[in-house]
Amino acid sequence: xxxxxxxxxxxxxxxxxxxxxxxxxxxxxxxxxxxxxxxxxxxxxxxxxxxxxxxxxxxxxxxxxxxxxxxxxxxxxxxxxxxxxxxxxxxxxxxxxxxxxxxxxxxxxxxxxxxxxxxxxxxxxxxxxxx
Numbered sequence: 001x002x003x004x005x006x007x008x009x010x011x012x013x014x015x016x017x018x019x020x021x022x023x024x025x026x027x028x029x030x031x032x033x034x035x036x037x038x039x040x041x042x043x044x045x046x047x048x049x050x051x052x053x054x055x056x057x058x059x060x061x062x063x064x065x066x067x068x069x070x071x072x073x074x075x076x077x078x079x080x081x082x083x084x085x086x087x088x089x090x091x092x093x094x095x096x097x098x099x100x101x102x103x104x105x106x107x108x109x110x111x112x113x114x115x116x117x118x119x120x121x122x123x124x125x126x127x128x129x130x131x
Contacts, residue, residue, distance in 0.1 A: 003103045006030035009056075009128075013049040020049060026063055026088060027052050028103050041076040042086035051100070054084055058127040060120045061100045063088035064111075071111045078116060082124035102127040 006023050011031040013020060020031040025048075032052035037059065046054075051061055062075055062085045072087075075097065079085045091098050097108040099116055101123030108115065 001105055003028045003105060005103055009052075017049075019047060022048060022052075024105065025090065025092070026061065026098050026100050026105070028055060028100050028105050032056055037081070038084055040084040040086060041079040042084070044087065045089045046084075046086045055100060055102045056127045056129045058082070058102070058125040058129065059084050060124050061086065062097065062116055062120075063091065063100070064097045065089075065091050065095075067096060067111065074111055074113055075116070078113065078120065083120045 003024050006029040008020060008031040009029045013031050013033045015033060022030045027048050030052050031049060033049040034053050038054060054061060060083045062078060062083060064075055065088045075085050088098060092107060094109050095107040096110055099106045099119045104123055106119050
């Protein structure tokens, strides 16, 4: 699903600053903290302002909640220079996996590695700072 561009997308957030508000959760644009890419896969949720920094650089985020270890390992196999996998603090109702790219998201009720790979191939590198 294509999301509206958050009007705060040009705002850089300093480390330690309060977490901004976003149009969608997980965010797909908005105020962000630039920095080096997070290598991942991560075992702890990533702050929203860091998520948006990754998306701005053209990475795809795959976040999950409430999954068994076997499904988490399947998702972590997707982690790469273009894809970052991490748990989420919250996702919309009935959502187990969320794939996010710059102003775009896809929610899944179950792990579908093929669909997530297709999403990543289509949207990786499409952020305004992407490669």
